[in-house]
Amino acid sequence: MSQSQSRYIRQIAFYGVGSEGQKKLLDSTVAIVGIGALGTVLANILCRAGIGQLLLIDRDYVEFSNLHRQIIFTENDAIKRIPKSIAAREFLLKVNSEISIEPIITELNSGNISPILKNVNLILDAVDNWETRFLLNEWSVKNNIPWIYSAAIGSQGMTMNFRYNNSNCPCLRCFIPADQPQSQQPTCASAGILATTTGTIASIQASEAIKIILNSPTIRDGLLSIDLWNNHFKNIKINRDPDCPVCSHKIYEYLSQNIGMKVQKLCGKNSIQITPESQTKLNLESFAASLVNVGSVEANQYILNFKNDEFQLALFQDGRAIIENAKDEIHAKSIYNEFIGLR
Ligand SMILES: [Zn+2]
Structure with missing residues (x-):
């Protein structure tokens, strides 16, 4: 057996994957939106797992304050202020040169989201702002593409799968109002963040990503909320809102926004x-x-x-x-x- 064939052998041996499953992973295209604390863990796991095409979308560059949790960046990336998606690709190609890794240095908006995401099978949210999440939510509802929400602060994290081909599945707007006051919420700078929080949440998100691609019967429902410092793990059932502006009334406020400066x-x-x-x-x-x-x-x-x-x-x-x-x-x-x- 060649080195290349043995790369996935332990994963193929797992009953939930097998060689058919591995083929599906290699045939899939996954977009990771945000290559920060969550995104670097996702990219690292999914590159090694053999997702065939990875899109790494990020607007920012590497800084020293990223290094304690953004696990694929180095001091040299921070000194040179390398764009995160470029630094990530450079690192990941050393791990797996047999997949396609496309770096995209931009911020998703109503004008560029469709051309960037048009061929993806799954979107992984690893961003730090509600505006991009609402945009992803609307695009995914409209195009019937699954996505996985995740967020982390301090020792607390959350993640949830959204799959609209399941008619009972809520969308993000079913339970989060659009007027989230971003400035009043704690941030990683004000409340801090543990690398274990983002590592745990992104690892759960990556497991769900693999299950969704393989159409596993064990895909998780509900909003998972964890607090690693206070030992809380809770799965919250979320109901679909029959009056939701996005998934019920198909009003796409963020997708139809004028870009402007x-x-x-x-x-x-x-x-x-x-x-x-x-x-x-x-x-x-x-x-x-x-x-x-x-x-x-x-x-x-x-x-x-x-x-x-x-x-x-x-x-x-x-x-x-x-x-x-x-x-x-x-x-x-x-x-x-x-x-x-x-x-
Ligand atoms: Zn909804």
């Missing part, structure tokens, strides 16, 4: 993200030439890092910028207009 404070960081209205693909190495006289700048094909006495900025190919140390959103927007100038 978007200014957002990022969860748990002293950073503001600016997304221009127009779709673009920048040549970052040429763009860097326009900034050499106003601060220190370094660029490769994926990210441009700029710094002056006042602020630090990361610019991506899609025209998005993450600005650190801006005073507020208005200040961040004026920095963007002055230094980047895309509409």
